[in-house]
Amino acid sequence: MSNSDHQTIKVLGPASLSNLGPGFDTLGLCLKGVGDTIEARFSSTPGISITSSAKIPTKPEENTAGCASHLVMTKAGDKRGIHLKIKKGIPIGSGIGGSAASASAGAWATNLLLGKPFKKEELTYAVLEAERLASGGVLHGDNALPSLFGGLILTSPVNPLDYRRVNLSEDLHIAIVLPKQSILTADARTILPSAINRTDAIHNASDLVFMLHALVTGNYEAVAPYMMRDRIVEPARASLVPHYQDIREAGLEAGACAVALTGSGPAMFGISKDFKSTSKILDAMVAAAGEGAKGIITMADMDGVKEIESL
Numbered sequence: 200m201s202n203s204d205h206q207t208i209k210v211l212g213p214a215s216l217s218n219l220g221p222g223f224d225t226l227g228l229c230l231k232g233v234g235d236t237i238e239a240r241f242s243s244t245p246g247i248s249i250t251s252s253a254k255i256p257t258k259p260e261e262n263t264a265g266c267a268s269h270l271v272m273t274k275a276g277d278k279r280g281i282h283l284k285i286k287k288g289i290p291i292g293s294g295i296g297g298s299a300a301s302a303s304a305g306a307w308a309t310n311l312l313l314g315k316p317f318k319k320e321e322l323t324y325a326v327l328e329a330e331r332l333a334s335g336g337v338l339h340g341d342n343a344l345p346s347l348f349g350g351l352i353l354t355s356p357v358n359p360l361d362y363r364r365v366n367l368s369e370d371l372h373i374a375i376v377l378p379k380q381s382i383l384t385a386d387a388r389t390i391l392p393s394a395i396n397r398t399d400a401i402h403n404a405s406d407l408v409f410m411l412h413a414l415v416t417g418n419y420e421a422v423a424p425y426m427m428r429d430r431i432v433e434p435a436r437a438s439l440v441p442h443y444q445d446i447r448e449a450g451l452e453a454g455a456c457a458v459a460l461t462g463s464g465p466a467m468f469g470i471s472k473d474f475k476s477t478s479k480i481l482d483a484m485v486a487a488a489g490e491g492a493k494g495i496i497t498m499a500d501m502d503g504v505k506e507i508e509s510l
Contacts, residue, residue, distance in 0.1 A: 207240040208311045209508040212264075212304025213349070213500050214289050215296035216373070217341040217462040220410060220426035220433065221403040224356035227296075227341035229349045230373065231500035234288050235300040236507070237264055239308035242280035247272070253287035263298045263329040264305030270325035271309040275316055281309060292381025294466035296342035298333030302326045303346040303504040311506055319347055319503070327359050335385035342462065349503030351414065369417030371499045372474055374455070374481035376446060378465040379491030382439050387463030390435050399430040419472050423457040433460050440465045445487040453483035 214233040219226050242248055247259035247268050259265030264283055272281065283305060289297035306322045306329070323344065330343040340359030344352045354362040410425035412418075427447070437443040437460065446467050450458035454476045455469030467488075469480045477496050485494040 205240075206312065207238055208308045208506060209236065209238050210304045210308040210311065210504060211236055211507045212300035212302070212307070212504050213346050214300055215342045215345040216375075216468055217296065217345075218429075218432060218460070220429045220457075220459045221407040221431075222341070222353075222410075223403075223429075223432040224339045224341055224354075225407070226351070226353055226411075227345040228351050228371075229345040229500040229503055230295065230375075231498045233295070233495055233497055234346075235264075235297060235304055236286040236288060237301065237304040237308050238284040238286075239268070239305075239312055240282055241312065242282040244280045244282070245278070246280055248280065248282045249285060250282070251285040251287065253285065253291070255285065255287065255291065261332065263302040263332050266332055267302045267306035267322075267325045267329035268309040270328060271306050271313070271317070271322065274321075274325065275313050277313060281312065283308070290377060290381065292383050293377050294382065294460070294462040294464045295375065295377075296346055296462065298384070299326070299330050299342035299346045302329035302343055305329065306347070307504040307506075322347065323360055323362075333384055335388055337388065345503070347503050349501045350499065353411070365411065365415060367414060367417070367499055369419070369472065371414075371419070372471045372477040373497050373499070374450070374469045374471065374477045374484060375461070375495040375497065376467050376481065376484040376488045377493045377495065378440060378442065378467075378488045380441075380465050382436075382463050382465050384463045387436055387439065390439070391432060392435060395431055402428075402430055419456040419470060422470065423451075426457040426459050429459075436460060436464050439463075440467070442487055442489050443467070446484050449483040449487035450480050453480040455480045458484070
């Protein structure tokens, strides 16, 4: 075996916000300093093996990191075994893209072990297919692509391989409250309306465009009306979060530019243009979320999945 065969690669797959109000399955934002960590090394055992202290599936075909790793190995035509040690920094079922973070980390760590034969753009299929495991078989990129590439990502729900990175002109500070309960993405999809009326569809499409304009121009004070009046997805999922309305009101009263549910929930986030306001917003939202709630202060991450240490 070569020296590279004994190397261990350590990678951080970042968490992400998704939907951001009217952008269901379309819009996602990568988060700085919050994510799942994977240590990857070659193994004498064929295939992909997984260990983790978290209560997650360790069969590679049932684990997003394992699935992504397998697809990268297949793409490379490499039949060596790989072992993944997964540390879940994102609570399971929290709504901030834990399955996507593991998928991006698994794909990138494997790519680095192989000597980086692929660019990130060439790993999109592997990450999206792996994320499908956590979403009830639905292919969507609003968490997976931000975690892979970083930044604010606009992706097509019809074809997630069609995506665009949207540049933010100003720093975006984010307060995230994590209520005690968990909600799995596949379960949260079952309560969504099977049909919507034309007025609601037009309303959401318009709000998505105006919200993107406010985010791109750095006019965060103008985000609230567009981010906070989704008529389709967030109203259905709000019923899963016991203190949903209290958290929204608390965040706004503390100075948030906008407050919304992320993904399937139960996590909710408030946005601000400065760090001082973010701390105050977080305290208010956590207090409103009930016993056992936790909070995170973070920012938009422009880098996406990254190597953090080589051992």
